[in-house]
Amino acid sequence: MRLASPPGTCAVRLQGCRRSFRTPDGGVYVALDRVDLEVRAGEFVALVGPTGCGKSTLLNLVAGLLQPDAGRVEVFGAPLEGINRRASYLFQQDVLLPWKTAEENVMLGLVFRRVRREEARRQARAWLERVGLRGFENRYPHQLSGGMRKRVALAQNLIVNPEILLMDEPFAALDVQTRQLMENDLLRIWQEERKTVLFVTHDLEEAIALSDRVVVLSAGPAARPVGEFPVELPRPRDVTEVRLDPAFGELFRRIWELLRGEVLRAFRLAP
Amino acid sequence: MRSGSLPDARWGLRATQAAVFVLLVGAWEVASRLRWLDPFFFSRPSSVAERVARWFASGEVYGHIYVTSLETLLAFLVGSLLGVVVGFAFALSPALSRVFDPYVKVANAMPRIVLAPIFTLWFGLGILSKVAFGVTLVFFVVFFNTYQGVREVDRNVLNNARMLGATDRDLLRHVLLPSALVWILSSLHTSVGLALVGAVVGEYLGSARGLGYLIHQAEALFDTTGVFAGLVVLAGFVLVVDLLVTSVERQLLRWKPPSHVEEAL
Structure with a gap:
């Protein structure tokens, strides 16, 4: 850090x-x-x-x-x-990967940084909780509302600590x-x-x-x-x-x- | 995902479908027995059923089914693999796609059936010539879908992954490949169907085994019952393959929202 x-x-x-x-x-x-x-x-x-x-x-x-x-x-x-x-970048458009769950989407930046899977998963869960999405870890983007998808995107951005x-x-x-x-x-x-x-x-x-x-x-x-x-x-x-x-x-x-x-x-x- | 909540309506639909089948087959049977249709040219359902039953009882049909399945599977696998690799190469290298564009267009527009005799000449009467024939059919479907899938990836999605620190390899693995896979899977029914067409048509044109051979053989002997029996076995085979494809598709596309078309069906 x-x-x-x-x-x-x-x-x-x-x-x-x-x-x-x-x-x-x-x-x-x-x-x-x-x-x-x-x-x-x-x-x-x-x-x-x-x-x-x-x-x-x-x-x-x-x-x-x-x-x-x-x-x-x-x-x-x-x-x-x-x-x-x-820097990280929160886009106007929906940019979550539709074939990954909320948790997998949030993990992405850590996966790219070669952080160990379990550790990345743990942090992703913590971030999802921080943006108020506890319990939605395994939902796919299409199963979330527009506001929830934005929260996931925000967590995805913040997890890499930009x-x-x-x-x-x-x-x-x-x-x-x-x-x-x-x-x-x-x-x-x-x-x-x-x-x-x-x-x-x-x-x-x-x-x-x-x-x-x-x-x-x-x-x-x-x-x-x-x-x-x-x-x-x-x-x-x-x-x-x-x-x-x-x-x-x-x-x-x-x-x-x-x-x-x-x-x-x-x-x-x-x- | 399917509308399992309306079992009554579904049973009604199934019953109607069965009634249509019984009506058509019954009409055929009756027309044939009353000599409105000449059984030599049109056979009759009872004889066809009897023939199919005999084929299965004696076990002689299994070898043919096995050969056709093997050809279908190989044509599908080889054609898909080539299609994915070439599709990716073309999508990622604009120079390559510009140079080869006219060749691809011509090759795809060519009626593939004219190649069958050449493949028989090159690869013999065995399964290889059928696989090669099936590959020429499957390849283009998978190739075009892969190309499209990679090209259609949203710029913002790519930029988002890049901003999150993705290397080119990460992009390939986490964004481009899955995105292409969606397109490839959406054409799975078509490409598997074409692999089967390749196998059966190849057998029909020259072989010693397989369902296409079975039908061709019966035709050569003016054995209408044999032709229809071959078609029935082929139809059953297609149905099983299609069910398999559907279940694979469901497994792999779990993350997808149910489409409105599917819900309507």
Whole structure:
């Protein structure tokens, strides 16, 4: 197990990052350009922006699944090469292996690290219990609800003890109640483990309720961060109750002023 | 997984199915006895049943069943193995698949039956020529399904495994192979069926043993009863093989949600 990084160190740093894609008609689409972003160790940063603004692309750069065309990505001060081994990634989509049980899915990261089977199984059971899925170890994904599958995916991510947790609209597909439960669970676990979190969402309320800092991305093409808002709401938070705090509404209004412009711009630019 | 909760409805269905059988076979029997159908050309169910019973009583049919089973099994195993290996190679190497694409298309479009005489020439009248023939049928089904299975793996699923620390070998073992297996299993009935077709057609075209040979022999003697008896044995054989495949499939696809089609059936 790694030692917790000293507070204040920079977990993730993007400098002048640019990433483009080939379009089907042979053109080039610049998704991100001149992106500068810093995430301190132990910080919970939420990234909001209109749909199609390249939020997932940015996350993929930090994950090492994509390489920038220009600029650099640093992880704990070292330039990132290949897959980011210090991060885990909670995808928006269902990515559990349907032919493995909940427990086998959670074990996966340990199996890849050649941890002994019994030990991996023991830890997987403990993690399933922590995300509230005791008794569901032997269920297959199709036998679980959408919220339960997300919990399994969360446990699958956390079992490898990542220093950085990348999350791409993980709760977008869930109903409101399940979603709030999951958000509170995430906050509780984050409070205990103090991971660095980069959380992408298009839901501004979710962003404020969860994070220490909200970063607003501009509409694409060539999206980049256009605003940063520290969230100074007291912790530990309850995502439902924190919304009633007057400071929450005030912050929401300030960020929305900026975000609304970008959303409208994205809407007009949309084909 | 099956709807075992409605036994009454199922018994009703079985009874109706049996009634259809009795009606058809009965009509055939009666028509033949009343000379509406010439027994020389159409035989009659009672004679066919008698013949089948005699084959089993004398034990002469077992050897034929054994040979056909062996050919089917070998054709299935060899064809599947080749299909999986080549399917993986093509799916993982775009260059390979681009170069060989037209050859695969042509080979698959070719009516395989024209190869049977060549295989007889190459491999003789024994089981090898039938196995080779069956392999050409099975291979393409398994090959295409493996190729598709590997290609259709969700990008996010692969990326998730990679982020969790999977090496290329881990990806193959934990993600790609099981994913291809799903596709291969979904075509299990087809590929086993084709292996059987290969065996029987091969025997029919030239051999000294097997169910295809039995039918061909009877045909050559204008022995309609023998032909129908051979078909009955073959049908029974197919039914048993299909039941076996279904049970294997159930074992291996336990994790799958029951499909709506299956539930409707």
